Amino acid sequence: MAISVIEPLRHRCVGCGASCHGRTVQLEPGEEEIRIRGAALALGVLDPIEGRALRQEEGRCVFLTDNRRCSIETRFGPDAKPASCRQFPLVATRVGGEVRVGMDPVCSHDIVGSLQGDRVTAGSVQVRPAPGGPGWEDQELWLSEVLCTPGQTVTGALQEALRVDPDALQGIWRRMVRSLHRSGVAADPRLPTPVMQALAPLWGWQGEGPGRPWLPFAESYALQAADRLVQLRLIGSVRTPSALVILSLMGAWGAWQVTDDVEGFGRTYAAWIRALRDEGFTHRWLPTGEDVAWLLGGASGPRVPSAVD
Numbered sequence: 001m002a003i004s005v006i007e008p009l010r011h012r013c014v015g016c017g018a019s020c021h022g023r024t025v026q027l028e029p030g031e032e033e034i035r036i037r038g039a040a041l042a043l044g045v046l047d048p049i050e051g052r053a054l055r056q057e058e059g060r061c062v063f064l065t066d067n068r069r070c071s072i073e074t075r076f077g078p079d080a081k082p083a084s085c086r087q088f089p090l091v092a093t094r095v096g097g098e099v100r101v102g103m104d105p106v107c108s109h110d111i112v113g114s115l116q117g118d119r120v121t122a123g124s125v126q127v128r129p130a131p132g133g134p135g136w137e138d139q140e141l142w143l144s145e146v147l148c149t150p151g152q153t154v155t156g157a158l159q160e161a162l163r164v165d166p167d168a169l170q171g172i173w174r175r176m177v178r179s180l181h182r183s184g185v186a187a188d189p190r191l192p193t194p195v196m197q198a199l200a201p202l203w204g205w206q207g208e209g210p211g212r213p214w215l216p217f218a219e220s221y222a223l224q225a226a227d228r229l230v231q232l233r234l235i236g237s238v239r240t241p242s243a244l245v246i247l248s249l250m251g252a253w254g255a256w257q258v259t260d261d262v263e264g265f266g267r268t269y270a271a272w273i274r275a276l277r278d279e280g281f282t283h284r285w286l287p288t289g290e291d292v293a294w295l296l297g298g299a300s301g302p303r304v305p306s307a308v309d
């Protein structure tokens with residue numbers, strides 16, 4: 001089977017614990033489940049498994065300590081953790097006869113890790129089947145071309161993906177913020193606390209003014225992270241690769257406006273990607289394809305998303 005590596009394949013874990021909040025950690029039945037139950041017993045953690053996944057308490061893994069350390073790793077070493085935690089944020093996606101390997105930009109520190117992190121070796125990574133739909137391969141080829149064109153900008157990629165002029169982007173942003181507030185997802189958070197904290201400034205920005213000019217590094221990161229989302233098919237609950245690119249880049253654009261530095265931007269952008277991946281968030285905000293069309297095109301006039309009709 002052909003293996004394609006989607007660069008950059010770099011990561012550095014800073015132990016922030018964000019990935020241990022609100023992430024479903026599925027366990028392999030058999031040896032892995034038995035090992036985790038054994039670790040829980042030794043650590044005094046009750047009922048560590050719910051269904052086939054690690055149990056969460058108040059939105060975080062039961063093995064995460066108050067000082068944001070994984071108690072399994074602290075006591076037994078990194079190899080004792082569940083496979084999906086060991087490999088996070090490395091993902092391998094099977095698309096047809098090909099396995100695509102790369103780093104999921106959902107990690108809060110991916111922006112720094114992708115530049116300064118250690119080279120990651122794939123090892124025995126779990127391969128996930130790719131979600132797919134009619135025309136996806138053509139869409140992702142085209143989107144990758146748009147995102148990876150030398151000299152590309154976030155505004156330019158959005159214009160090409162949306163086929164609109166630059167002035168329309170602020171209108172889309174304003175519709176986005178309005179519908180986020182009206183759908184209630186901004187005021188009634190169900191996302192993990194670190195994600196909501198990172199997103200809080202974004203909810204307040206109304207898209208005023210000409211916008212803050214991009215730093216080239218932050219802008220090229222936003223584009224390559226969107227390309228990784230597409231190529232690795234980290235589509236979450238968004239419906240199509242092009243909607244994923246548009247929504248993720250709109251979030252990147254907003255995140256750049258409301259954060260002071262590159263790291264803060266990376267955290268907010270990663271949190272936005274995480275929110276888009278959350279079924280509860282996206283389905284409450286944009287429950288139907290028409291809502292997405294309204295948001296992006298404004299084609300149906302003053303209508304508001306059906307969640308708030």
Ligand code: SF4
Nearest residue numbers: 020061063064070085
């Ligand atoms: S097992 Fe450890 S690394 Fe995995 S989610 Fe729980 S605390 Fe985090």
